[in-house]
Amino acid sequence: MLLIRCPYCGERAEVEFSNGGEAHIDRPRDPMSLTDEEWAQYLYMRDNPKGLIAERWRHAHGCNRFFNAIRDTRTDRFVVTYEIGQPRPEVTPEQAAEAAR
Amino acid sequence: MSDVSVSNSLAVSRAGFTATPLKGGRRFALQGRKDTLEGAAKAFGLSEAPGMLASAAAGDCTLLRLAPQELFIITGDAGLPEAVTTYLGTVPNSLVEVSERQIGWTLEGEKLRDTLAALSPLDMRERSFPVGMVTRTLFGKADGMVWRTGMDTFHLEVWRSFGPYMSSMMDAAALDAAW
Numbered sequence: 210m211l212l213i214r215c216p217y218c219g220e221r222a223e224v225e226f227s228n229g230g231e232a233h234i235d236r237p238r239d240p241m242s243l244t245d246e247e248w249a250q251y252l253y254m255r256d257n258p259k260g261l262i263a264e265r266w267r268h269a270h271g272c273n274r275f276f277n278a279i280r281d282t283r284t285d286r287f288v289v290t291y292e293i294g295q296p297r298p299e300v301t302p303e304q305a306a307e308a309a310r
Numbered sequence: 311m312s313d314v315s316v317s318n319s320l321a322v323s324r325a326g327f328t329a330t331p332l333k334g335g336r337r338f339a340l341q342g343r344k345d346t347l348e349g350a351a352k353a354f355g356l357s358e359a360p361g362m363l364a365s366a367a368a369g370d371c372t373l374l375r376l377a378p379q380e381l382f383i384i385t386g387d388a389g390l391p392e393a394v395t396t397y398l399g400t401v402p403n404s405l406v407e408v409s410e411r412q413i414g415w416t417l418e419g420e421k422l423r424d425t426l427a428a429l430s431p432l433d434m435r436e437r438s439f440p441v442g443m444v445t446r447t448l449f450g451k452a453d454g455m456v457w458r459t460g461m462d463t464f465h466l467e468v469w470r471s472f473g474p475y476m477s478s479m480m481d482a483a484a485l486d487a488a489w
Contacts, residue, residue, distance in 0.1 A: 210431060217362055217378055222431045224448055270448045272362075272377035 214290050215268045216276050229265030231255045232277040233297055259283060261305060263297050266290070281308035320413070320477045324484035326421030329466070329477070332414040337467075338383040338390060342403035347381055353397040365442050365457060374444040374457060382444075382455065414467035415480075422462060424487035429479060436461070450479050 211223040237243055237251055256262060262282055267275045278290040279300060286308040288300055300308075322329035340350060351359035354368035360375045367373075370386035383390065389407075398405055417426070426434050429449045433439060434456075444457035452475055454468035468476045 218445060221447070270453050271446050273380070273446075274377060 211285060213266065213278070213287060215271060215274075216290055216292050217272045217274055218268060221268065221271060225268060225270040227267050227269040229267050229275060232263040232265045261288065261300060261308065265293070281305075284309060286310070320415075320473050322415075322477055322480045322484060324419075324421075324481065325488045327417070327419040327425045327480075327484035327487060329415040329417050329480050329484075332416060332465075332467075334387055336385045336387065336389050336407065336409040337412045338385065339406045339408050340381045340383060340398070340403060341379050341405075342401070343379065346398075346401050346403045347375075347379075349397055349401060350381065350394055350403075353394040354391065355393075363443055363445050365444050374455070376444065376446050376455065411469055412467050413470045413473045413476075414465060415476075416459075417464040417466055417480075418462060419484075421484060421487040422464065425480065425483045426456075426464065428483035428486050430456070432456075434458070434464075449476060452476050452479070 212220045213223055213226050214220050215226075234251070237247070240248060243251070260281060260283065261279055263277055263279050265275055266278050267273070275293050276290055277293060277295070277297075279288040279298070280286070281288065288304050288308045289298055291298055320331050340347070342350070347359045351357075351366070351368075351373060354371060354373065356366055356368050356373070359381065360366040360373055362375055362378060365372060365374045369391070370388075371391070372384045374382040374384070376382050419425075423434065430447055432445070432447055439458055441458050441460055444455065446453065446455045448454070449466075449468070452468045452472035454466060454472070454476065457465040459465045466476075
């Protein structure tokens with residue numbers, strides 16, 4: 210069973226959570242000033258890294274809050290979870306190596 | 311909760327485990343910012359709102375902190391005290407009565423721990439789930455709320471449509487636990 214640490218509830222089973230897509234994507238302040246390409250970039254284009262990715266997750270069957278998490282897409286190991294609104298935390302090489310293990 | 315929701319067919323009774331449907335009382339879901347929840351707790355006569363996943367009793371009402379922005383309130387048949395509704399009329403919040411949505415049981419018996427372990431992956435031993443702790447979680451496919459009311463008693467609530475499913479899940483789990 211994969212455990213995910215909700216910043217509010219602590220370690221919970223994966224089935225309680227739902228994925229909310231890539232994190233740290235800000236809506237452009239003035240969409241009318243963007244070109245179609247820039248708008249499409251905001252709407253559709255997402256990173257698809259082999260390795261660490263910052264994602265939004267929601268504790269759907271718990272406190273119902275969104276939070277952010279850094280996960281390794283190869284191993285599904287979570288490095289860190291943090292509250293919405295906080296900047297993406299630095300991941301140390303040791304943490305990254307552990308997540309890739 | 312209405313009498314329709316407490317038909318005896320939802321009771322579970324196995325060797326070492328009983329689930330008794332709850333009768334009466336009303337339920338409210340209150341969502342708001344931190345200050346709103348603190349103010350509501352003061353209107354209940356408490357010094358502060360219960361912390362995350364904790365509960366607090368105020369008269370015949372119980373406040374359960376299910377989320378940073380949410381208090382689940384179980385009251386007697388009279389509903390919320392007037393001081394609380396008066397206070398909530400003055401601040402932005404979302405207060406919804408969900409009495410008809412909820413159906414609950416009191417769980418007890420010496421096989422309670424094993425039965426709960428078959429229902430949920432949560433560690434419900436005393437050290438990680440002390441008396442008074444409450445949380446929403448999944449029981450099989452049913453989204454429910456479990457609250458430890460005493461060392462040997464739990465209070466479990468799910469949405470009404472999950473009632474028969476939850477009841478048969480508990481029955482099967484209790485049967486497993488009795489083995």
